[in-house]
Amino acid sequence: MLIRAASSGSAFASPRAGTPERMSAASLRSGARPAVRRMAARPWPRAAMAGFAGVAGALGLAPWGAWWLTLPAILLLLVLRRHDATRGGAFLTGWAFAAGWFGLGLSWIVEPFFVDAARDGWMAPFAVVLLCGGLALFWGAVFALAHRRSAALLVALWVAAEMARGVVFTGFPWAMPGHVFIGTPVAQLAALGGAPLLTLITLGLPAVALSIGRSLWLAVPALACAGAWVMLDPGPAPAPSPDAPLVRLVQPNAVQSLKWDPDWAPVFHDRLMSLTAEGPVPDLVVWPETALPWLLDQSEAALAEGVAAARGAPLALGIQRREAARYYNSAIVVDGKGRIASLYDKTHLVPFGEYIPFGEAAARFGIHGLAASEGGGYTPGPGLHPVAVPGIGLALPLICYEGIFAREINAAAAIGALRPRLMLLMTNDAWFGTLSGPYQHFAQARLRAIEQRMPMARVANTGVSGMIDAQGRVTAQIGLDETGALDAALPPRGAAPAYARWGDGPMISALLLLGLAAMRRNLLDRGRVGA
Structure with missing residues (x-):
């Protein structure tokens, strides 16, 4: 139930074979092919064509979704x-x-630098060039290693590089090729092998099509995707169970440039309270990341007001806290009596956003973490762990960026009695602008739900907020830049799938086998040529 939402007759004969028109067209095509080959044979024109292909390929990512x-x-x-x-x-x-791929797919990366353009705007061009160019080194290295080797070896190395990209230098597994299938039935295969399996499919289908030959190559990806659509489509979400817990998702829509403004803080605070207090009493109320503009030890009155507005329902929210000289980006669960039932400190911080390496030294040169007020930024917590939510059970809290790290979620989402009932993601995507960043972030939340077969309640300051079921279907949603609250039934949790149980181990083994088989084939082919 949406409590409140408002949004900022002639015919032409074709020429017969042998006519001048037909011969002219044929000669043009035959003449064009050598010209294209000559361009492809020269390094820089070939690179330009590859860059253009990268831009076109990235249109498969959210929000465009043109995987085809x-x-x-x-x-x-x-x-x-x-x-x-x-x-x-x-x-x-x-x-x-x-x-080209990352240039379009990560174009939103400039947005955080223009929240405070006077202080941070000068860094935006460097961020785009260094991030996109740096990530491109992974793919460039793959193509260099696989030079004059089979497409199978290239695909195996490419998928491995994408897995490494999620770990190296704290990791950034964003805009992976497999993400183009989020929102399609093919994404259900993530329950078996996560985003790496989807990436293997994305890269493998064109490679298989090319190896078959000219006559059938167009049919292979089409038939494979059509078969996956039929076999894997989970269909629409079923009606919620009458006894399912009711979760209220509150999206205050606090504009980032005004979020910390003392004149606007009371406005956003009152908005949170009114959205929380309206309508029937839910079983859980969720506010976004850093929902309150004050530190935890300064928020006693605000929390008491929130507890009263929740009318006995537990309240989960993001808040900053200080412990001695350290600052934490935290999430707390407050019970119906105003007591802090659970506390979680964000573990995987955003580099150059929530902390700056050698932050105090960097601060002397005017370089600060974009989302942190101190030169050194936030301190990481001890690790992801489930927290208790009164009346609901265990929940796995995720703060913003942590929702993109499937490997860390796997490690924290225990199997058996300690397996969480849901994932609880609190974020502030106002930093990401309005073009593609928030939609890509939301799409990855859907993928995490599939990988764990676990529902996710996702609340973003400015959107997109929503309830996601264990098949990655969005059962309720508040759009980007809307102010509102939404009551959503908590979908059931599924059994832990293969990816939740074994993680990336099977995919690593499969890639090793594929790579070894491809290398053996290359050696055999060389031997035949030499003979």
Whole structure:
């Protein structure tokens, strides 16, 4: 139930074979092919074509969702790599495709720097170039290593590089190729192998199509995707159980540039309270990340007001807290009597956002964490862990960025009696702008729900907020830049799937086998050529 929401007749004969028109068209096509080949044979024109393909491929990501452009874009890239004469040329082709992919897919990365443009705006161009160009090094290295090797080895190395990208330098598993299938039935396979399996499918389909030959290559991705649609489609979400807990998701829509303004803080605070107090009493109320503009030890009155507005329901919210000289980005659960029942400190902090390496030294040069008020930023907590929510059971709290790290969620979402009833994600996506960042972040939340077969209640300051069931279906949602509260029934939790039980282990083994088989095939082919 949405309590309140408001949003900021002639015909033409075709020429017969042999006519001048037909011959002219045929000659144009035959003349164009050598020209394209000549372009593909030169490193920089080939890189430009690869970059264009990367931009087209990234349109498969949210919010565009054009996965059907991603597959032919990768196919074009695989054709282009056949013209790489040197390992350096292969690196350039792979890097250019990745630069185009990340340049569009991560274009939202400039948004945080313009919240306080006077202080941080100068860093925006460097962030785009360094981040996109740096991430592209992973793909460039893959293409260099797989130079003059089979497409199977290339795909195995590419998927492995994407898995490494989620770990190296604290990790950034955003805009993975497999993410283009989020929101489609193919995404259900993430319950078996997570985003790496989806990435293997995304890269493998064009590679298989290319290896079959010219006559059938178009049919392979189409038939594979059509079969997956039929077999994997979970259908619409069922009606909620009458006794399902009712969770109120509160989206205050506090504009980031005004969120900490002393004149606006009471406005956003009153908005939280009124949205919490309206309508029937839920079983749980959830506020977003840093919902209150004060530290925990300064928020006694505000929390008491929130407890009163919740009318006995437990209240989960994000809040900053201080312990001695350390600051934490935290989440707390307050019971119906105003007592803090659970506390969680965010563990996986955003580099250059919530902390700056060597922060105090960097502060002397005017470099600060975008989301932190201190030079050194926040202190990480001891690790992800479930917390108790009165009347609901165990919940796995996730604060913003932590929702993109499937491996860490796997480690925290225990199997058996300690398996959480739901994931509880509190975030402030106002930093991400309004074009693509918030939608991509929300899409990854859907993927986490599938991987764990566990519902997720996701509350974002400015959106997108929603309830996601164990199949990744959105059962209730408040849109971007809307102010409102939504009562959503908590969907049932499913049994722990293969990915939740075994994580990336099976995928790593599969990639090793695929890589070894491809290397053996390459050696055999070389032996036949030498004979």
